[in-house]
Amino acid sequence: MTLSGALAQQAEACTALGSPFMGRMLPLLAKVWPAGSALDAAVQAFEGDLGPSGHSLPLRLASGLHALVLTGQDAGMIAAYPPNDVSDEVLKTVLTSALSQHEAFLIQWITSPPQTNExxxxxxxxxxxxxxxxxxxxxxxxxxxxxxxxxxxxxxxxxxxxxxxxxxxxxxxxxxxxxxxxxxxxxxxxxxxxxxxxxxxxxxxxxxxxxxxxxxxxxxxxxxxxxxxxxxxxxxxxxxxxxxxxxxxxxxxxxxxxxxxxxxxxxxxxxxxxxxxxxxxxxxxxxxxxxxxxxxxxxxxxxxxxxxxxxxxxxxxxxxxxxxxxxxxxxxxxxxxxxxxxxxx
Structure with missing residues (x-):
């Protein structure tokens, strides 16, 4: 499964689980994904299924972006994330910036598998x-x-x-x-x-x-x-x-x-x-x-x-x-x- 396909599949699952924001954000992430970057290389290094039934790269990436918001590292992301509501174009812009500016953080973050405690x-x-x-x-x-x-x-x-x-x-x-x-x-x-x-x-x-x-x-x-x-x-x-x-x-x-x-x-x-x-x-x-x-x-x-x-x-x-x-x-x-x-x- 390609990363784009994995993001689309995870978006559908998140929407079904009551998160319209994740359902909207993940496909936008696919549109602005920095192909050829060091982050892209780190993702492509994972062997096998990148999606929800495998490595869950969409959730790893989404949680890394959310961590930037929770820790106050990215003012643009904070302004674009709930409870705020912005257009798709604004969200795409801040995602593009975050993927570039915080590349090293995200590469390190995705090395650990998803871990929640629902x-x-x-x-x-x-x-x-x-x-x-x-x-x-x-x-x-x-x-x-x-x-x-x-x-x-x-x-x-x-x-x-x-x-x-x-x-x-x-x-x-x-x-x-x-x-x-x-x-x-x-x-x-x-x-x-x-x-x-x-x-x-x-x-x-x-x-x-x-x-x-x-x-x-x-x-x-x-x-x-x-x-x-x-x-x-x-x-x-x-x-x-x-x-x-x-x-x-x-x-x-x-x-x-x-x-x-x-x-x-x-x-x-x-x-x-x-x-x-x-x-x-x-x-x-x-x-x-x-x-x-x-x-x-x-x-x-x-x-x-x-x-x-x-x-x-x-x-x-x-x-x-x-x-x-x-x-x-x-x-x-x-x-x-x-x-x-x-x-x-």
Missing amino acids: VRRSAVLIAGAHALVKRTGATQVHLSELGASAGLNLMFDQYALTAGDTRLGRENAALTLAPDWSGPAPVTAPFTVTDRRGVDLNPLDPHNTDHALRLRAYLWADQAHRVALTDAAIRVNNAQVDRSDAVDWLEGRLAGAPQGLMHLIYHTVAWQYFPPERQATGTALIEAAGAQATSKTPLAWLRMEADGAARGAAVTARLWPGDHHIALGRADFHGRWVDWTDDPT
């Missing part, structure tokens, strides 16, 4: 955890997140969820998620998190200025509500995310899991990035641990992952003892809507 995905983690606790009667939960990034979704028990007339979470929650909810209301089953830990190949520390910039830069400039949620999550974050291969880490995490509580393993839009052989090994590890689970020490595997369907991600779970396969519902990849189907009553 807090709104915690809506299905909150509802899913309550559903699994309801089934097991567990009151204490041990959390293990795969592909945890900065660990913001490791703190989901500190957030609240409103789904119609139902509210889950503490009154003094750090933030409240309110996706468009359809289907039965989520069940309420209070629990306490006794331990939380995650793993990522390249974990970010949200309290590190450079890392926090990367988190915010990958949020789209016309979606200020996502920035507000991320900032609120960062303020209460104290989760630890280890740097490791997720499956290797999981093997040790399973071996050291305490007795007498529910171990909840989960991931959101991360499993698809694991190589097939790692997926197979990870599945085997979880199934082997599940075979040893008891009613007093249940094991749950909660997933929000793409399944090839045209709309959103599947929210599913497996629960031991018994290896129950549970279809909980579907959700927008950014958590804007949830179509819940679980009704254990």
